[in-house]
Amino acid sequence: MSSVDLRKFLKKHKSGWLALTPDNKKEVASGKTLREVISVAKTKGVNRPSVFKIPNLETYYVG
Amino acid sequence: MDFDYALVTDWPKHKPRQRYLPWINIGIKKPNAKETIWPLGLVDSGAEITVIDREIGEELGFNFKKATKSLLTGFGGGKVEVLILEAEFIIDDNKSKSPIIYKDLVGFTKNQFSLSHPQQTAIFGTIGLFRNVQVTFDYPRNIHIERLILK
Numbered sequence: 001m002s003s004v005d006l007r008k009f010l011k012k013h014k015s016g017w018l019a020l021t022p023d024n025k026k027e028v029a030s031g032k033t034l035r036e037v038i039s040v041a042k043t044k045g046v047n048r049p050s051v052f053k054i055p056n057l058e059t060y061y062v063g
Numbered sequence: 064m065d066f067d068y069a070l071v072t073d074w075p076k077h078k079p080r081q082r083y084l085p086w087i088n089i090g091i092k093k094p095n096a097k098e099t100i101w102p103l104g105l106v107d108s109g110a111e112i113t114v115i116d117r118e119i120g121e122e123l124g125f126n127f128k129k130a131t132k133s134l135l136t137g138f139g140g141g142k143v144e145v146l147i148l149e150a151e152f153i154i155d156d157n158k159s160k161s162p163i164i165y166k167d168l169v170g171f172t173k174n175q176f177s178l179s180h181p182q183q184t185a186i187f188g189t190i191g192l193f194r195n196v197q198v199t200f201d202y203p204r205n206i207h208i209e210r211l212i213l214k
Binding site: 002003004005006007010011020022023024033034035038048049050051052053054055056057058059060061062063 | 072
């Protein structure tokens with residue numbers, strides 16, 4: 001399997017929520033709130049968007 | 064079910080660093096409700112409980128007044144307040160015949176994730192994921208999830 005390449009989305013956005021297509025390959029909406037990006041995604045015909053908040057990747061996570 | 068690792072780049076000291084992270088989409092919904100949200104979150108066997116951003120719980124209509132409050136402690140001693148409720152989880156790679164669906168507890172963050180935390184959306188831990196399914200990591204190619212068969 002190949003990896004899901006999120007680099008272009010993370011380079012473009014520094015904060016807020018993102019909605020992508022279910023395969024995480026295309027951006028469908030970005031915005032300050034989750035509601036906003038889900039709403040825009042649905043108007044674009046993406047009824048099951050993948051959603052996430054822009055992360056801070058400059059630190060490693062240990063849990 | 065098979066999921067890809069996510070490839071990301073960050074820029075510590077202005078130098079690019081590429082990382083493969085086990086981030087996958089798992090559907091979450093209020094039990095017996097219709098709407099499902101599919102956050103992209105970290106599959107984390109070191110987390111005792113699944114933690115999801117509060118905004119997702121609010122959007123799904125969870126009643127936080129009925130939640131059990133708890134304080135989670137992370138490595139290094141950081142504390143996060145969570146509101147624990149039962150949710151329905153849906154695992155679907157869009158290729159398998161039928162999704163894996165189960166109910167389990169989830170902790171919604173009382174406030175936002177700490178801004179310094181590398182994950183801001185969801186962390187899928189033992190409660191909410193690993194005690195319901197078998198997960199195999201094949202870094203950096205594949206995360207395989209199948210139904211847990213209890214012997």
